[in-house]
Amino acid sequence: MIMGLLPHWGPVRVNPIKSAALNSHQFLLRQNFSGKPGPVTATDLVNYWQEVFEANRIPEAQESSEYIVSYVLGAKTFHSLSASSMSTPLTAEQQEQVQQLSAKRLQRMPVQYVLGEWDFQDLTLKMRPPVFIPRPETEDLISLVLEEASQKNKSCVDNAVHQCPPTTPLLVILEIGCGSGAIALSLLSKLPQSQVIAVDKEVAAVNLTRENAQRFQLEHRLRLFHHDVLSSSWEQLLPWGPVDIIISNPPYVFHEDMAHLAAEILRYEHLDALDGGNDGMRVIKRILELAPYILKNYGSVFLEVDPRHPEMVENWLQSRPDLFLSLCATHKDFCGKPRFLHIQKTYSR
Numbered sequence: 001m002i003m004g005l006l007p008h009w010g011p012v013r014v015n016p017i018k019s020a021a022l023n024s025h026q027f028l029l030r031q032n033f034s035g036k037p038g039p040v041t042a043t044d045l046v047n048y049w050q051e052v053f054e055a056n057r058i059p060e061a062q063e064s065s066e067y068i069v070s071y072v073l074g075a076k077t078f079h080s081l082s083a084s085s086m087s088t089p090l091t092a093e094q095q096e097q098v099q100q101l102s103a104k105r106l107q108r109m110p111v112q113y114v115l116g117e118w119d120f121q122d123l124t125l126k127m128r129p130p131v132f133i134p135r136p137e138t139e140d141l142i143s144l145v146l147e148e149a150s151q152k153n154k155s156c157v158d159n160a161v162h163q164c165p166p167t168t169p170l171l172v173i174l175e176i177g178c179g180s181g182a183i184a185l186s187l188l189s190k191l192p193q194s195q196v197i198a199v200d201k202e203v204a205a206v207n208l209t210r211e212n213a214q215r216f217q218l219e220h221r222l223r224l225f226h227h228d229v230l231s232s233s234w235e236q237l238l239p240w241g242p243v244d245i246i247i248s249n250p251p252y253v254f255h256e257d258m259a260h261l262a263a264e265i266l267r268y269e270h271l272d273a274l275d276g277g278n279d280g281m282r283v284i285k286r287i288l289e290l291a292p293y294i295l296k297n298y299g300s301v302f303l304e305v306d307p308r309h310p311e312m313v314e315n316w317l318q319s320r321p322d323l324f325l326s327l328c329a330t331h332k333d334f335c336g337k338p339r340f341l342h343i344q345k346t347y348s349r
């Protein structure tokens with residue numbers, strides 16, 4: 001995994017000797033990275049930049065170097081490079097492009113922003129700072145919603161085919177805090193009969209989601225709003241009436257943990273995308289307070305949270321019986337940490 005959410009990397013200072021050398025384009029073009037004259041191959045460049053990154057204490061030096069060289073050669077990963085790409089010497093332009101991208105990585109820019117795109121599920125999404133970079137664990141949140149969607153679709157078809165005319169979408173989903181559009185667009189692409197409302201308080205996020213939606217021609221089933229759930233009226237969230245599912249990967253980092261985040265995050269990502277306040281639950285609580293008004297009866301909320309949150313959310317819901325919500329399941333992420341909550345509306349208002 002490249003760039004986890006809470007890595008324990010120490011403080012970093014760019015090695016001035018190496019950096020001075022790197023600033024010279026000529027340096028790169030004249031060197032052949034083993035010290036002998038000859039053409040520069042992909043492997044030479046990967047090894048060279050890995051060393052430079054390591055010397056400058058850039059995390060995930062090898063992966064960073066491989067991603068950058070592969071990207072310049074038109075491949076997703078180093079291992080997927082063809083034999084001919086591996087053996088053909090890189091042109092001067094390609095070497096220069098590698099150098100320019102690597103210089104950004106040396107400034108601790110996350111690889112996802114350096115490349116300007118990243119894969120999430122089956123979609124290659126545009127990435128641009130400061131919009132939050134989707135994390136791999138969030139892909140499991142999508143799987144949980146797909147499971148729920150297939151059950152809801154099945155019961156709709158089983159119980160009342162006549163009530164669901166073919167033109168009616170079987171599922172209406174609201175995503176709160178869409179960022180780059182990773183969740184909303186994955187759901188739209190995997191659920192062809194769904195409609196998604198996606199909102200974010202950051203204009204940059206709304207714009208990036210729109211660009212990504214257009215990239216995959218998914219915008220006709222998407223309603224996108226600039227909307228702050230902490231301050232805007234919830235009625236705006238219902239262009240199609242009550243929704244079946246609310247999904248969110250909200251800001252959930254405890255405020256006191258924010259200072260320990262990696263330089264990549266602190267320098268480049270919007271901190272409001274991460275900072276969940278003192279208990280990490282500022283936006284989570286707001287979503288749950290809104291849920292009874294927004295959801296259909298027996299509708300579901302799916303949340304990604306901090307591993308300390310499942311118990312905290314359960315206790316909080318018990319203290320708020322007026323919300324008629326119950327925690328029906330907690331799911332673990334691929335590291336075995338309790339990470340995803342499934343909460344259901346139990347009562348008709």
Ligand SMILES: C[S@@+](CC[C@H](N)C(=O)[O-])C[C@H]1O[C@@H](n2cnc3c(N)ncnc32)[C@H](O)[C@@H]1O
Nearest residue numbers: 132134177178179200201202228229230249273
């Ligand atoms: C952790 S990021 C998740 C982004 C995206 N869903 C993903 O998983 O990659 C949280 C997102 O919520 C947005 N956000 C934070 N507070 C919000 C609020 N009060 N109302 C709406 N969106 C908010 C942030 O701007 C950010 O894009």
